[in-house]
Amino acid sequence: MPSAAVPSAAAPTGATGAATASGTPATGSAAALFIPPPESDMPNDAFGKIVREGEAIFLHTPEKAGKFVGNNLNCASCHLDAGRRPNSAPMWAAYVIYPAYRAKNGHVNTLAERLQGCFRFSMNGKAPAPDDPVLTALQTYLFWLASKAPTGVKLAGQGYPKLAPPAQKADYVRGSEVFGQYCATCHGAKGEGQKQGDHWVFPALWGPESYNWGAGMHQINNAAGFILDNMPLGQAGLLSAQQAWDVAYFMNAHERPQDPRYAESVAHTRERYHNEADSLYGLEIEGHVLGSDSPPAASRLKQQ
Ligand code: HEC
Ligand code: HEC
Structure with a gap:
């Protein structure tokens, strides 16, 4: 076990590695960052x-x-x-x-x-x-x-950033504009990702090859925090918080594989597992009830 008695080493200024690999993460400046x-x-x-x-x-x-x-x-x-x-x-x-x-x-x-x-x-x-x-x-x-990290404590940089609620309610149309401008070149105009031969270069953001309706990333707050600090890849910090909320909403307002906990109906499953503002599952967006037409699971599992 990493020893609880060993305090985490203070990050040297300008330390290379995880902390600086793709931009400076927005952690509190005073907190020493653990470096694996x-x-x-x-x-x-x-x-x-x-x-x-x-x-x-x-x-x-x-x-x-x-x-x-x-x-x-x-x-x-x-x-x-x-x-x-x-x-x-x-x-x-x-x-x-x-x-x-x-x-x-x-x-x-x-x-x-x-x-x-x-x-x-x-x-x-x-x-x-x-x-x-x-x-x-x-x-x-x-x-x-986690070698030499203190145990049982929340380290700086843990999880995805928890953003303050957006100034304006997250919006599908504004989100689609952000997506077209900053995301589609890599993730595809329909969020389908990009392959080179059999090898995926850019992952899908929705559709049959993406995460399902039960995943943490389908929650708009998780997605907005991830996106603001990490996307567009290599250019983190380019989006405003409002843009991150809008594009997170747009991304998660598309169909993806069914929640594996699905029972009875979409409405029942929403009531049981998605009864919160950060999940669009079961809501009607742009004339479509999300979760009502989830694409079937990818072929890999069926081939077993
Ligand atoms: C330069 C190409 C590029 C751009 C532009 C880009 N991404 Fe990504 N994105 C990636 C790559 C590559 C990964 C996977 C990370 C890895 O494998 O290191 C990723 C991962 C993700 C993921 C998590 C994995 C998944 O598929 O669910 C999300 C969500 C995401 N990007 C959203 C966005 C959004 C939203 C934008 C626009 C604001 C965006 N990305 C712009 C390249 C890009
Ligand atoms: C589509 C994006 C996505 C993929 C792929 C993914 N995760 Fe995660 N992961 C998340 C999100 C979002 C959270 C936090 C939200 C939550 O609690 O559900 C998380 C949380 C975690 C946590 C807890 C982090 C903490 O600080 O509490 C662990 C551990 C983890 N993931 C491991 C993995 C492993 C291992 C894999 C591959 C088998 C994986 N994840 C694949 C999005 C992803």
Whole structure:
């Protein structure tokens, strides 16, 4: 375990690596930022082998853990710089706060259970068994990233930024303009992403290859925080908070795979799991009730 007695090293000014890889993250300036160990520190022993396996799964999830993945995303699609980047829900900050209570399922979750949820919702796939080598490798990678981090505390840069409510209510038309100007070149005019041969270069933002209606990213507040601090890729800070809210709304006002917890009807499922302002599931937007025409799961899972 990372020792609770060792305080996190203060980030040297101008430190390279995760903190500065793609722009300066908007953390409080006073808080020392934890810096995970560099790649070069990965040990060359049996432990290091599992750490590397975990990192490979994190970076190439459909290739390395295909039977649990139903879309074209990698863990690193939403947790940038291989899970190192502050304000991109970095893995070192997550490791030290689990087990934790989650309102989503109403009980204390182990880290393994948290990761199972990622496969079921964000990856639109199936949860690996708690002792599956995929979960063991991922947890080993997270453990290593958190080397020497203090445990049980919320580290600066944890999670995605929690934005203040937008000045103007998030808007579909304004969001579509932001999308066309800043996002479509990479993610495609219809949010479908871009492939080179069989290899995805830019992930889909909605449709059959995206995260499903149960994923955290479908909530507009999570998406707005992620987008403001991380997108457009390599140009974080370009959008205003209002633009981030608008484009997050637009992105999440499109169909995506069904919530795997779906029961009875869209209206019932909304009432049970989505009864909040940050979810558009079950609402009628632009003449369409979201969730009523969810595309079927991607082919990979059906081929099993
Ligand atoms: C579509 C984007 C997306 C993908 C892909 C994704 N995640 Fe996440 N992840 C999120 C969001 C959003 C949250 C936070 C919101 C929430 O609580 O649901 C989160 C939260 C987490 C957390 C908790 C972070 C914390 O600080 O509490 C962990 C751990 C995690 N994800 C691991 C993974 C792993 C491992 C994978 C790949 C198997 C993965 N995620 C894939 C979007 C994603
Ligand atoms: C220069 C190309 C580029 C631009 C422009 C860009 N993105 Fe991304 N985006 C990426 C890449 C690449 C990833 C995956 C990150 C990785 O693999 O490191 C990503 C990931 C994402 C994700 C999480 C993964 C997923 O597919 O759900 C979201 C959401 C997202 N981008 C939204 C946006 C929005 C909204 C905009 C416009 C404001 C935008 N992006 C502009 C390249 C881009």
